[in-house]
Each structure stands twice: as structure tokens, then as C-alpha cells.
Amino acid sequence: MDESNGQLVRVDRDRLWGTLMRLARIGSYHDAATGLEGVRRLALTDEDAQARRQVIAWMREAGLVVRIDRIGNVYGRRAGTDDDLPCVLMGSHIDTVASGGAFDGTLGVLGGIEVVRTLNDHGVTTLRPVEVGFFTEEEGVRFGTDMLGSAVTAGRLTLDYAHKLTDDHGASVAGELARTGFDGAEPERRPIPFAYIECHIEQGPILAAAGVDVGIVTGVQSISWQRLELRGAAGHAGTTPIEHRQDAGLAAAAVIVEIRRMCESGQFGALRGTVGKLAFEPGQTNVIPAAATMTIDLRVPDDDAMTAAEAHLAAFVAELPDRYGVTGSLERMAKTSVVRFHADVQALLAATAGDLGLPFVKAMSGAGHDAQEIAAICPAAMVFVAGEHGGISHTPREYSNPAACGNGVDLLANAVLRLANNPDAQLAPTS
Amino acid sequence: MDESNGQLVRVDRDRLWGTLMRLARIGSYHDAATGLEGVRRLALTDEDAQARRQVIAWMREAGLVVRIDRIGNVYGRRAGTDDDLPCVLMGSHIDTVASGGAFDGTLGVLGGIEVVRTLNDHGVTTLRPVEVGFFTEEEGVRFGTDMLGSAVTAGRLTLDYAHKLTDDHGASVAGELARTGFDGAEPERRPIPFAYIECHIEQGPILAAAGVDVGIVTGVQSISWQRLELRGAAGHAGTTPIEHRQDAGLAAAAVIVEIRRMCESGQFGALRGTVGKLAFEPGQTNVIPAAATMTIDLRVPDDDAMTAAEAHLAAFVAELPDRYGVTGSLERMAKTSVVRFHADVQALLAATAGDLGLPFVKAMSGAGHDAQEIAAICPAAMVFVAGEHGGISHTPREYSNPAACGNGVDLLANAVLRLANNPDAQLAPTS
Numbered sequence: 133m134d135e136s137n138g139q140l141v142r143v144d145r146d147r148l149w150g151t152l153m154r155l156a157r158i159g160s161y162h163d164a165a166t167g168l169e170g171v172r173r174l175a176l177t178d179e180d181a182q183a184r185r186q187v188i189a190w191m192r193e194a195g196l197v198v199r200i201d202r203i204g205n206v207y208g209r210r211a212g213t214d215d216d217l218p219c220v221l222m223g224s225h226i227d228t229v230a231s232g233g234a235f236d237g238t239l240g241v242l243g244g245i246e247v248v249r250t251l252n253d254h255g256v257t258t259l260r261p262v263e264v265g266f267f268t269e270e271e272g273v274r275f276g277t278d279m280l281g282s283a284v285t286a287g288r289l290t291l292d293y294a295h296k297l298t299d300d301h302g303a304s305v306a307g308e309l310a311r312t313g314f315d316g317a318e319p320e321r322r323p324i325p326f327a328y329i330e331c332h333i334e335q336g337p338i339l340a341a342a343g344v345d346v347g348i349v350t351g352v353q354s355i356s357w358q359r360l361e362l363r364g365a366a367g368h369a370g371t372t373p374i375e376h377r378q379d380a381g382l383a384a385a386a387v388i389v390e391i392r393r394m395c396e397s398g399q400f401g402a403l404r405g406t407v408g409k410l411a412f413e414p415g416q417t418n419v420i421p422a423a424a425t426m427t428i429d430l431r432v433p434d435d436d437a438m439t440a441a442e443a444h445l446a447a448f449v450a451e452l453p454d455r456y457g458v459t460g461s462l463e464r465m466a467k468t469s470v471v472r473f474h475a476d477v478q479a480l481l482a483a484t485a486g487d488l489g490l491p492f493v494k495a496m497s498g499a500g501h502d503a504q505e506i507a508a509i510c511p512a513a514m515v516f517v518a519g520e521h522g523g524i525s526h527t528p529r530e531y532s533n534p535a536a537c538g539n540g541v542d543l544l545a546n547a548v549l550r551l552a553n554n555p556d557a558q559l560a561p562t563s
Numbered sequence: 564m565d566e567s568n569g570q571l572v573r574v575d576r577d578r579l580w581g582t583l584m585r586l587a588r589i590g591s592y593h594d595a596a597t598g599l600e601g602v603r604r605l606a607l608t609d610e611d612a613q614a615r616r617q618v619i620a621w622m623r624e625a626g627l628v629v630r631i632d633r634i635g636n637v638y639g640r641r642a643g644t645d646d647d648l649p650c651v652l653m654g655s656h657i658d659t660v661a662s663g664g665a666f667d668g669t670l671g672v673l674g675g676i677e678v679v680r681t682l683n684d685h686g687v688t689t690l691r692p693v694e695v696g697f698f699t700e701e702e703g704v705r706f707g708t709d710m711l712g713s714a715v716t717a718g719r720l721t722l723d724y725a726h727k728l729t730d731d732h733g734a735s736v737a738g739e740l741a742r743t744g745f746d747g748a749e750p751e752r753r754p755i756p757f758a759y760i761e762c763h764i765e766q767g768p769i770l771a772a773a774g775v776d777v778g779i780v781t782g783v784q785s786i787s788w789q790r791l792e793l794r795g796a797a798g799h800a801g802t803t804p805i806e807h808r809q810d811a812g813l814a815a816a817a818v819i820v821e822i823r824r825m826c827e828s829g830q831f832g833a834l835r836g837t838v839g840k841l842a843f844e845p846g847q848t849n850v851i852p853a854a855a856t857m858t859i860d861l862r863v864p865d866d867d868a869m870t871a872a873e874a875h876l877a878a879f880v881a882e883l884p885d886r887y888g889v890t891g892s893l894e895r896m897a898k899t900s901v902v903r904f905h906a907d908v909q910a911l912l913a914a915t916a917g918d919l920g921l922p923f924v925k926a927m928s929g930a931g932h933d934a935q936e937i938a939a940i941c942p943a944a945m946v947f948v949a950g951e952h953g954g955i956s957h958t959p960r961e962y963s964n965p966a967a968c969g970n971g972v973d974l975l976a977n978a979v980l981r982l983a984n985n986p987d988a989q990l991a992p993t994s
Contacts, residue, residue, distance in 0.1 A: 165797070165854060229847050229850055278849065335801070357848055357849075365955075367955055368956045369835065372767070376768070381838055381839070385820050385838075386816075388812060388813055388816035389813070392805075392813055404804075406800035406848075406850075406851055408845075409843060417704065417788055418709070420837055422596050498801040524797075526798065526847075527796070
């Protein structure tokens with residue numbers, strides 16, 4: 133196949149933008165911290181279910197045949213002229229964090245639908261079927277494990293494990309799938325695609341700094357999520373001498389300060405560490421915290437650096453009894469090694485961007501994405517779209533302008549079109 | 564009056580203990596952290612209301628005439644032979660923290676009832692009326708202001724201010740008083756007592772270390788409660804470079820570590836600082852905290868040291884924008900200066916302890932008590948009772964043995980009896 137000979141298509145930017153803005157109204161809330169309208173659609177809540185129904189309606193309007201699997205992943209399929217060939221899959225997620233924006237995840241899903249609409253508009257058929265999918269609980273903020281739906285599809289997590297996860301109120305994934313009507317019957321280990329491309333906002337400053345709208349993602353850094361439980365002893369704030377205290381809150385603070393020191397030390401490469409969630413027990417003004425529970429998110433684009441960072445943190449926690457009279461126990465929530473995307477799909481994206489006249493940079497992803505899971509079962513890669521305000525994300529300030537979104541989905545459309553007309557049995561194995 | 568000539572009474576220790584244990588069953592819960600049964604009776608909850616009704620029933624059984632004031636303080640009165648004279652008041656509180664024990668507050672209230680029962684048993688009449696009271700929301704953990712009922716009675720806070728305070732769910736003091744039926748009609752600025760004595764567990768290690776069951780409290784250290792709100796910026800944990808972060812959680816951790824450093828420095832006398840309550844927003848594993856809110860409890864037995872400590876803390880908070888890109892705003896929740904109890908009442912307690920053959924020590928209180936408020940309107944003092952496990956309190960491990968409780972209430976009984984037979988117009992002004 134000579135990809136450069138294929139005709140280039142251009143998506144309808146206004147239609148894409150309108151669809152993005154329309155979906156952002158589902159789960160919209162007024163964010164007091166920023167004064168902006170944000171989006172809150174935690175996985176398998178009523179808001180997420182409403183958004184799912186809307187996206188499925190758009191899929192069907194675009195002629196896609198929709199199926200839902202047992203972990204609630206949704207796929208819409210456009211037949212190929214040889215419909216028995218493995219499909220080309222586009223996708224991402226539509227769940228958000230509690231204080232999310234309009235672009236994270238949705239760009240890849242609604243962008244995929246826009247690609248199909250554009251193919252329809254131009255009467256373009258493809259050799260292979262083309263699918264658009266969205267995966268359940270990518271964010272992991274409700275049930276504690278991110279990339280949940282794609283990890284089950286890739287076989288890294290079992291369906292049973294995923295179904296039994298619960299949220300802070302004890303509601304299970306299985307229960308919430310059933311409650312919202314997204315407990316599909318299709319097998320979660322779906323037919324292997326020919327290739328997967330995910331278009332996603334960058335959520336970082338690299339593209340904007342380079343003055344480009346699009347990026348080609350080389351891979352995803354290693355990500356470690358752990359839960360740290362600290363146990364000290366409660367006591368009266370007024371009467372307990374400082375030297376007798378076993379203050380779990382103080383130990384938690386020391387861990388947070390140490391994580392920042394680790395990041396700034398350079399000792400662990402470009403380590404990023406975040407404590408986003410922390411709770412004290414019993415949580416009263418005049419009671420020394422008996423217990424503190426926190427999440428620890430570590431990321432670094434090097435597996436050895438991650439190993440060293442985790443070991444350092446574990447050693448620091450092991451010193452807490454001596455330092456503060458507080459015991460700590462670390463529990464693994466999730467961990468992924470560095471993922472490198474398929475070289476041929478990256479090369480195809482670069483060639484296509486060139487044909488479209490789109491300047492781009494190559495960048496590793498700081499965030500985790502469904503593509504890192506799907507990369508385990510088929511050739512996969514990602515297109516990044518630049519964001520404003522330094523690429524800030526997971527806040528209502530998240531914003532990618534219509535031109536950047538349009539350019540990213542143009543690149544997605546043409547790369548998918550070329551892959552969907554590729555008659556090869558398979559792409560080259562990843563080098 | 565020659566106090567040493569009066570007859571000594573002894574309370575019924577088994578009856579006192581049985582009453583304490585009976586009340587502890589109201590609001591009882593299994594505490595996972597300690598494996599013990601704790602007590603949870605936050606002010607004006609259903610549990611507190613049930614306990615109030617039980618205590619009122621015991622008051623009435625002891626012949627006391629009960630009245631309830633407009634802030635929900637409850638008083639039971641035993642007439643004197645000259646019932647127009649100002650009364651001698653005993654009291655404390657029956658609300659608890661969320662993880663409380665059986666003794667904090669209740670000893671002074673149920674001890675007061677036991678004193679009345681003992682006077683009844685022996686047919687003892689007194690010149691002055693004797694009252695037993697309990698004050699609303701002493702702990703301050705539900706509505707954010709401790710010593711609430713006694714502070715309103717003493718005139719430090721207005722009834723209107725107190726009524727409008729709300730809990731974390733928006734329920735107001737006035738609403739909860741009405742809901743529980745404790746919105747009494749009596750004036751909150753009650754008739755001035757001749758004297759007030761509060762018997763309370765020490766909640767600290769001093770008495771046990773001295774090997775005595777009882778202490779005479781010289782005063783209460785200065786207590787400052789502040790709320791600190793920190794505002795940074797949310798951001799994605801994976802993509803936001805460390806040097807661009809405005810992590811409100813990190814700033815919170817730095818404040819906690821600094822407060823401990825202040826306490827250990829010796830620069831602020833015997834300062835005790837506690838951060839018991841801390842919340843992150845939005846509170847998600849993969850989102851840098853945009854905001855953090857904490858309570859700060861500072862205590863020191865010296866007003867100048869408190870002034871210096873608060874100033875140092877404010878200066879530290881003022882540096883947070885430069886250090887972390889996070890702004891902080893401190894809000895006053897409560898503050899009390901050092902209170903020194905009435906010298907004559909302390910002397911009477913010392914003499915009475917001597918007559919009872921009870922060894923004692925004098926100690927300043929590390930905890931706040933209703934007595935520090937009532938001291939503003941009449942001569943007041945306190946009896947401390949030793950606790951086991953280093954006097955640990957605000958936990959189900961809180962424990963004072965029956966002998967220590969009995970000795971403390973014996974001291975209360977005989978001091979009250981002497982004050983109630985004192986015909987003087989008033990005690991000497993505090994030196």
C-alpha cells in the first residue's frame with residue numbers, strides 16, 4: 133500500500149466542536165475554585181450513564197452498529213468491504229474526574245465519531261471495518277483502578293476482579309453496571325484489532341511550548357499508584373505532651389514533604405509524585421489523628437527510576453515508627469511499566485501529518501491512557517492535541533481550541549483511513 | 564465559717580460507677596482502631612438527646628427541679644434553707660467527641676448528681692441551694708466552637724451567634740435544639756452562682772505520674788483554634804511538571820511539619836500544636852490538590868507565648884505563595900486567654916482534700932473546660948481525677964478507675980457542702 137497516494141479527508145470542525153460542547157453539558161457543574169463550568173461524570177454514575185446514552189445515540193445516527201461488553205466498554209462498528217478482516221479501532225473514554233473539563237477522553241471518542249461522519253459524508257468505504265470505542269472507568273477516581281475497562285480488555289485485569297471493585301460508598305462495578313444498564317453481554321476480550329489509534333489532549337505543556345497543535349506519542353511513562361495507611365494513636369490535643377504523641381497526621385505530612393523532595397532531588401530521573409487524596413481519623417480539631425490514609429501517585433519515564441523511587445518510599449515508610457511512633461503500610465492500587473507505542477503506527481502518523489502539512493513533535497505521555505492497555509494486544513499509538521494554559525487538565529480550566537482539536541482529528545481520520553485500507557495480514561511486530 | 568468543723572460525707576462509689584457505665588451505653592459504638600467500645604455523642608445529635616433525657620430523669624429521681632435555657636444548658640436545683648441566696652453550682656458536659664470514652668465531662672455531671680443523692684441519703688440540708696448543670700457542645704466538634712453553652716452563659720458569645728452556628732451538613736444549633744426538644748425558655752444568662760466547681764478527668768499524665776487520684780486545677784492554658792484554607796491550582800498528576808505545581812496539599816503538609824517544629828523548638832514555651840482535621844479538594848488520586856482546609860489547635864500556658872506562636876504561624880502562612888504558589892487564609896474559630904481559677908476555692912479544695920486524707924497535686928489544665936467560661940461570672944475552680952494509660956482521652960482507651968472517680972467526687976461533695984453552708988455575701992475577689 134502506498135499511503136501517500138490516498139486521498140486526504142478533512143473533518144467538519146464545527147460539527148466536532150458542537151458535539152464536544154454538547155456532551156460537556158452532561159454532568160456540568162459550577163466550579164467554585166475557578167468560577168468556571170466544569171464537568172463531573174464519574175464512571176457509572178447517573179451522569180456517566182446519560183453521557184453514554186448520548187454517545188450511543190450519536191454512534192447510531194452515524195450508522196454504527198453498537199455493542200456493549202461485560203465490563204461496560206462500548207463499541208460502534210462501521211462495516212468494511214471485507215468485513216472479516218480485523219478492524220481499525222479508535223477510542224478513548226467519556227468518564228471524567230470530579231473536577232474535569234470538556235476534552236479529556238471525549239476528544240478521542242467524539243473525534244472517532246466525527247471521523248465516521250466524515251467518511252459517510254464523502255461516501256468513503258474502507259477495506260477493513262472501522263470501530264469507535266469508549267472504555268469504562270479510565271480515570272479510576274471512583275473505583276480506584278484507572279484504565280479499568282481497557283485493562284480488562286487487554287487481559288491485564290480479570291473481569292471478576294474488576295466487577296468486585298467498590299467505590300467509597302461500597303457500590304461495586306458489577307452493581308453499577310447493572311444499575312445503569314451497561315452490563316453488556318459481549319465478551320470483554322474483544323476480537324483483536326488490526327491497529328488502535330487514540331486521539332487525546334496532551335494535558336501538559338510540551339506541544340504549546342513547541343508551537344504545534346499536534347503531537348505523536350512515543351509511549352507512556354511508568355505509573356505507580358499506592359495507598360498508604362498510617363496508624364498512630366488518638367489523644368487529646370491539649371493534654372498530650374508533644375514527646376508522647378503518635379500523630380498519624382504528622383507522619384502523613386512528612387511523607388508528602390519527602391515525596392516532593394524526591395522529585396526535586398534528580399535522584400529518580402524526572403519523577404513526578406502526587407498525594408491527591410488524604411483523610412485523617414477521627415478528623416476532629418482537638419484530637420490527635422489516630423490514622424491517616426493517602427494515595428501516592430508516582431510517574432517517571434524510566435522503569436529503573438520507578439523501581440528506585442518505590443524502594444526509597446518504602447524505606448522512608450519503614451522509618452516512620454522510629455521517627456513518629458506511627459506504623460505505615462503501603463498497598464498497591466495499580467502499576468504500569470513504561471509502554472512504547474508501535475513504531476510503524478508512529479511512522480504512519482508522522483507521514484500523514486506531513487501530508488496534511490501539520491507540524492508536530494514527538495512526546496512521551498505523562499498521563500496514563502487506554503492506549504497503553506490496548507497496546508498489549510495490537511499495534512497502537514496516540515495523537516496528542518495541544519491545550520492552552522500550559523495544557524492544564526483535570527480542572528475546568530482545561531481547554532483545547534477548535535483548530536487544534538480539528539487538526540488532531542484530521543490526523544486521526546487520515547491515519548485510520550490508511551490503516552483501514554491496508555491489506556497486510558498484520559503490521560510489523562514492534563521492534 | 565470554720566470548714567474543718569463540718570461533718571465529712573462520702574459518696575456511694577458503686578452507684579457513681581454504675582451511673583457512669585449506664586450513660587456510656589448511650590452512643591456506644593465499636594471502635595475499630597482500638598477494638599474497644601467507645602462513646603459517640605456529638606452535641607445535639609439523637610444520641611446526645613437520649614443521654615440528656617436520661618440525665619434529666621436521674622436529676623428528677625434525685626429530687627432536683629430541672630430547667631433548660633435557650634442555649635440548651637440544663638440545670639437541676641436542690642433548694643437551700645435560704646433559697647434566695649446564690650447557689651453553689653456543680654457541672655460539666657455530656658457531649659463527647661466522635662471517638663470518646665465514658666468519663667470526659669460525664670464525671671462532673673453524674674458526680675454532681677451523686678453528690679445530691681448522698682446529701683439526700685444523709686438528710687443533709689444546706690443553707691444555699693445546690694445545682695447540677697450540663698452545658699451544650701463543650702467539645703466543639705460538631706459546630707466548631709467549643710465551650711459553646713458555657714461561653715453563652717458567661718456572656719463571651721451571644722445567643723444569636725451560637726444559634727446560627729452550623730455543622731458540616733448545614734444543620735444549625737438553633738435548629739438542632741428545636742429538633743431535639745432542648746430549646747428551653749430559661750434565660751441563658753443565668754443567675755450568678757456563689758461558686759462553681761467542676762470535677763473532670765485530667766486527660767493527661769501529671770496526676771498518675773505523681774501517684775495521686777486527685778488534682779486541684781490552678782487554671783487553664785491559653786487555647787487558640789484557627790481554620791486555615793489553602794488555595795493552589797488543580798492539575799494532572801502525570802503531566803504537570805513539578806516546578807509548575809501549586810499543590811495545596813504540599814503546602815498543608817509543610818504547615819503541619821512547621822507546627823511540630825515550633826513545638827519542639829522551645830521558642831514558644833510549652834506550646835502544643837495539633838492539626839486534627841484536614842481535607843483536600845478535589846481529593847483524587849491523580850489530581851494535584853487545588854485546595855486544602857485544616858484546623859490548627861494551639862495551646863500554651865502563657866499568653867505572650869501564644870501571641871508569639873500565632874504571629875509566627877501567620878508569617879509562615881504569608882510565605883506560602885512564594886514557596887509553593889499557594890495562598891493561605893487563617894480564620895479564627897475560638898481563642899481563650901490563660902484562665903486562673905479562684906484562689907479561695909482552690910484553698911478550700913486543698914483544705915478539704917487534707918481533711919479527707921486525699922493526697923493531691925496542683926496542676927494547670929491542658930484542655931479547655933466549661934469552668935474557664937463560668938470563671939468569668941463567679942468564683943470557680945476544678946477537681947481533676949487521674950486517668951490510666953498516661954491519662955489518654957478522646958479515645959475509647961480513656962479510663963479512670965472507680966477509686967479515683969470516687970475520691971474526686973468525695974472532694975467535690977465536701978467542698979460543695981462547705982460552700983453551700985457559707986453565709987458570706989461573696990467570696991473574696993480573685994487576687
